[in-house]
Amino acid sequence: MSSNQSAQSDGYKWVMLLVYVLMALGIWSCWFAQAPLLHVYWEPKFHVDLAKGGLLLSLPGLVAIVLAVTTGRWVDTVGVRKMMILSGVLASIGFGLRPFFADSFLANAVLTVIAGYGVCILTASLPVTMIHWFGHEKGHTFIGIGAGSYFVGAGIGILGTGFMFGALGAKGVLSVWSVVIVAVTIIWILFAKDKTGLPTHERAAFGAEFKKVMQTGSAWLMLIYAIFISGMTVVAMQILPGEMIVARHLPPPMAGLVVGIFAIGMGIGLAILPALGGGMGMKKWSIILCSITLLVWVVYMIIPSWTVASLLLFAIIWGFFFEAPWATGLALLEGLPGVTPANIGVAAGTWTMFVNVGVFFLPLICGAIVDATGGPGAAGFLWTQLIGYGIGLLAVLPVMGKAAAAARKHTA
Numbered sequence: 001m002s003s004n005q006s007a008q009s010d011g012y013k014w015v016m017l018l019v020y021v022l023m024a025l026g027i028w029s030c031w032f033a034q035a036p037l038l039h040v041y042w043e044p045k046f047h048v049d050l051a052k053g054g055l056l057l058s059l060p061g062l063v064a065i066v067l068a069v070t071t072g073r074w075v076d077t078v079g080v081r082k083m084m085i086l087s088g089v090l091a092s093i094g095f096g097l098r099p100f101f102a103d104s105f106l107a108n109a110v111l112t113v114i115a116g117y118g119v120c121i122l123t124a125s126l127p128v129t130m131i132h133w134f135g136h137e138k139g140h141t142f143i144g145i146g147a148g149s150y151f152v153g154a155g156i157g158i159l160g161t162g163f164m165f166g167a168l169g170a171k172g173v174l175s176v177w178s179v180v181i182v183a184v185t186i187i188w189i190l191f192a193k194d195k196t197g198l199p200t201h202e203r204a205a206f207g208a209e210f211k212k213v214m215q216t217g218s219a220w221l222m223l224i225y226a227i228f229i230s231g232m233t234v235v236a237m238q239i240l241p242g243e244m245i246v247a248r249h250l251p252p253p254m255a256g257l258v259v260g261i262f263a264i265g266m267g268i269g270l271a272i273l274p275a276l277g278g279g280m281g282m283k284k285w286s287i288i289l290c291s292i293t294l295l296v297w298v299v300y301m302i303i304p305s306w307t308v309a310s311l312l313l314f315a316i317i318w319g320f321f322f323e324a325p326w327a328t329g330l331a332l333l334e335g336l337p338g339v340t341p342a343n344i345g346v347a348a349g350t351w352t353m354f355v356n357v358g359v360f361f362l363p364l365i366c367g368a369i370v371d372a373t374g375g376p377g378a379a380g381f382l383w384t385q386l387i388g389y390g391i392g393l394l395a396v397l398p399v400m401g402k403a404a405a406a407a408r409k410h411t412a
Contacts, residue, residue, distance in 0.1 A: 013133035021149040026184030028153030030095035030177040051367035060116030061359030072349020088185030091118035096178040102171040132195040141275040144327040148270030155263030162256025209343040218399040223354040228392035231358025242376025265319025273324035282332040290393040
């Protein structure tokens with residue numbers, strides 16, 4: 001590649017960041033547009049309880065449990081552009097056809113499964129896209145920005161549905177999101193491309209690469225961390241709208257505003273906070289961020305009454321710290337012994353699979369607990385959120401990075 005071609009390729013990284021963020025915003029806004037409908041549409045009209053309704057948020061996690069690791073490998077070998085086109089097409093089918101089946105919960109669940117593989121590809125493609133275009137050191141800053149766009153998208157979906165539902169109804173709202181997902185897919189097809197001039201690596205068999213990635217106990221601990229940190233995110237967005245309506249006596253649009261602000265706060269935190277912890281190391285930074293999140297939640301639990309303004313402030317602060325450990329955890333996993341440029345996609349796919357173990361199972365489990373203990377306004381939600389997220393914090397405490405592992409091996 002000539003120096004002029006290299007400069008053009010380097011400059012194109014900003015286009016790739018933009019089109020990836022647009023895809024992420026589109027897919028996640030369409031996904032979480034269902035969250036307000038659980039309480040204002042599916043439950044009152046079709047008598048769908050919280051645990052069952054949560055499937056419309058958690059089913060993409062089931063898809064990723066089965067396919068995420070191999071998807072990461074396909075991203076490594078097929079390339080980001082082609083895999084993300086597949087992501088957009090599947091999301092356009094799954095999320096785009098929902099208005100035609102607005103009266104069928106089963107059909108919406110099936111369509112969510114189809115779109116769910118698009119979500120899986122999006123997540124597995126994130127680290128490969130950013131590290132290829134921005135390099136390994138700077139790439140993790142942009143992984144945070146890419147992941148942040150997920151939750152900004154979720155917030156936009158929740159807010160948009162909350163404010164449009166009264167005027168448009170479920171079918172009208174879902175039609176708006178259909179247009180959104182088709183539009184961002186077309187933008188990706190037109191402008192995305194794979195990075196050229198990357199160094200080539202000999203590709204070992206998938207099993208050998210997976211074994212390399214998971215060769216340390218720390219890698220397995222990080223997957224436990226992934227389950228609980230990510231799973232409790234969906235639990236929060238599943239149950240908080242009802243919590244705001246039942247326990248805090250907010251009207252549904254205002255409840256949607258609080259939860260939407262919470263999700264957008266997560267996106268902003270993801271975009272900013274991971275890059276600030278580079279000097280102290282991702283493990284310490286993850287512990288600090290998780291600890292602050294738990295402290296803010298404890299404050300919410302012990303204060304009996306909140307004004308709307310204070311709830312919005314709480315949502316901003318809690319969200320800002322809540323999800324940043326997702327990105328620092330991924331960076332920590334990819335910095336463990338055994339992860340190389342040749343198997344970044346396998347590592348990302350493994351992370352994605354276990355993230356989605358939490359995304360699928362924890363909302364079902366916690367939804368059942370909340371239903372059994374009195375509904376969204378009862379103490380069951382407060383304690384499940386605290387305990388679940390706390391388990392994630394405990395999992396990261398013994399993790400050792402490459403430097404610590406090398407030091408232990410040297411002194412052994």
